[in-house]
Amino acid sequence: MSDWTLHPDRALPADPATRPVAREIYETTRDLPIVSMHGHVDVAAFADDTPFGDPAQLFVVPDHYLTRMLVSQGTPLPALGVGPEGAPGLEKDPRAIWRRFCEGWKHFRGTPTRYWIEHELVEIFGITRRPSAETADAIYDQLAERLEDPAFRPRALLDEFRIEVIATTDPAWSDLAQHQRLAQELKGLDGTGTPGSARVLPTFRPDPLLHPARPGWRDDVARLATASGIEIGGYAAYLDALRERRRAFVAAGGTATDHGHLSADTTPLPDDVAAELFARALARGEVTAEENAAFSGHMLFQMAAMSCEDGLVMQLHPGVLRDHDPERFATFGPDKGYDIPVVTEYANGLRPVLNAFGHAENFRMIAFTVDEDVYSRELAPLAGVYPALRLGAPWWFLDEPDAMRRFREAATGTAGFSNTSGFVDDTRAFCSIPARHDLNRRVDAGFLARLVVEHRLELDEAVDTAADLAYHLPKKAYAPPSA
The missing domain is CATH 1.10.2020.10 (uronate isomerase, domain 2, chain A)
Structure with a gap:
């Protein structure tokens, strides 16, 4: 049996007129540095370098x-x-x-x-x-x-994979000590990194704190209090503690928050209603499913308001029913493959945040979906008009070649390329990062090649756009607007 090899044109268009153009475009991006701004690789992998x-x-x-x-x-x-x-x-x-x-x-x-x-x-x-x-x-x-x-240790592979920057996902109460150490120790791709130039960035993930019906919520609020140094006896102190932790993430090099709610609803509650609900949940754990949903939507609005204050880019990943099988969840815990996409509505859900902050200079939201029907109907039109909104890349169940192509076909006509965030790999599997980015670069090269062959784009424009999608747009989308 001959050796197993991979075809150099894999995932490029099969059409003989389009493939050579796609190959030419892909060759200009294949070796660009990787900007991996959303993922779940444990920071300890880089800090310990075991x-x-x-x-x-x-x-x-x-x-x-x-x-x-x-x-x-x-x-x-x-x-x-x-x-x-x-x-x-x-x-x-x-x-x-x-x-x-x-x-x-x-x-x-x-x-x-x-x-x-x-x-x-x-x-x-x-x-x-x-x-x-x-x-x-x-x-x-x-x-x-x-x-x-x-040569196969994590830090060495950062260079081997040409990863210019990588973001981890960290709980709000993380002490960030490993990130602070890495900022001093890691060098950039050119080997000349300076102290404080973070290459591994933290991402603020407060989800457990924003759902008062979640098991262990009160324990997590206690963790927030300890990490922030703020005694949380009520709603106002709770908000102050979240602000304090966000400031710590900014100081450690963080540029973004991440929110994995079921719904995209961002409707704010009156302050007195939110305060009463919080107090009751904290004191007695009494909260209905409806109140939990209302409070979590309210807190997304508060997170957006805080992003206007501190400049952290707000990522929203809604629309996944987590832990579909309760027995498997009880036995094995979360993130075991039982998370299932559901229909998600964005036009009304995001309206409160976008009406309040969609034109604010210091606010940026990146909205993702696993309900691809909304690309052309809701998300692309929203991203195509609100300066603060960017359309996130196909994510999770959609990060496969055909869905990536459908994304470009559905979104480009309304949002263009510039209102998208570039690719995110969203992975815990560190060694899959170059593979995932490579696949996306091939698919984008194929889409752009089709525009060239159909005389809808010049080749030099396609090459320029490919570089934007692979490298420049993610850097721009995840930089705080004030940067």
Whole structure:
């Protein structure tokens, strides 16, 4: 059997007139630095710079994109090494976990997960055999050997992957000590980084604090109080504590907040109503589902108001029903593949924030969706008129080639390119970052090539736009408006 290789034109258009143009455009962006402004790689990976674990821990166990597919084919999560200590059937042997993944390789055909993992295995780790039951052990051994090489430690891979800047996602009560240390220790791509020039940025994620019906909410408010140094006895102190923590994130190099609410509603409550609801929830844990939804929408408005004060870019990721299976959530916890998209409304939901701050000089919101029907109907028209709003890239269930193409087709006519944020990879799997950005650059090259071939864009304009989408727009979108 010949060595496993990847086609150089993968994900480019099949049309013979368009493909050469797409190839030319893609070649101008393929080696541009990566600006990874939204993701979930743990900051400790860079702060400690310890070697990655075994292949199963690197590729399989933490990746819910991967595990959910195998679960759908009958492999239980514990057999993939996912579960609390002592869970029945919890697999501890990483080689056995890797074998189960390789045996299920066929199930990933046609998925973006396959594209990402192919890229990682072939382009990063030099694997020459396709995963299967027969090749699993040999691939495992080769990966394990590579992972022992210091060149495959997280900090070294920042340079290898050409990652200019990467943002983590951090709870509001994080002490940010690791970020502060990294700002002193990490150098930029040119090797000349100066102290304080953060390359790994924190992102302020206050979600657990904005939903008073959430289990553990009062404990999380106590964490906020401790981290901020502000005793939270009521609603006003709660807002002050959030402001204080946001200031700490700005001081540590943060440029953005992130909000993963179910709804895009941003309707503010009267102050006295919000204060009474907060006090009752804090004292007795009494809050209805309707009150919880109203308070969370109100707090999104407050987060927008605070962004006008401190300049943090506000990311909104609504429309996902988290933990669809309560039994699996109780056993395995969140982020195990049971989050499901729902229909989401934006025109009315975002109206309070956009009416209040949509033209404010020091406010920027990036709105994402997993309900692609709203691209052309709501989000592109909104981003196409409000200066403060940018349209986020296809995210989560939509970060695959066909959905990316549909995004450009649906949004470009109304929002153009300049009102979009550039690509975000939204990943916990560090080694998939270059693969994800590469796929997006190929898809954008194909879309732009079609405009050139149809004489709707000149080639030099397409090349310029491709660089914007891959590099310049994300830097601009995630820089505070005052920068």
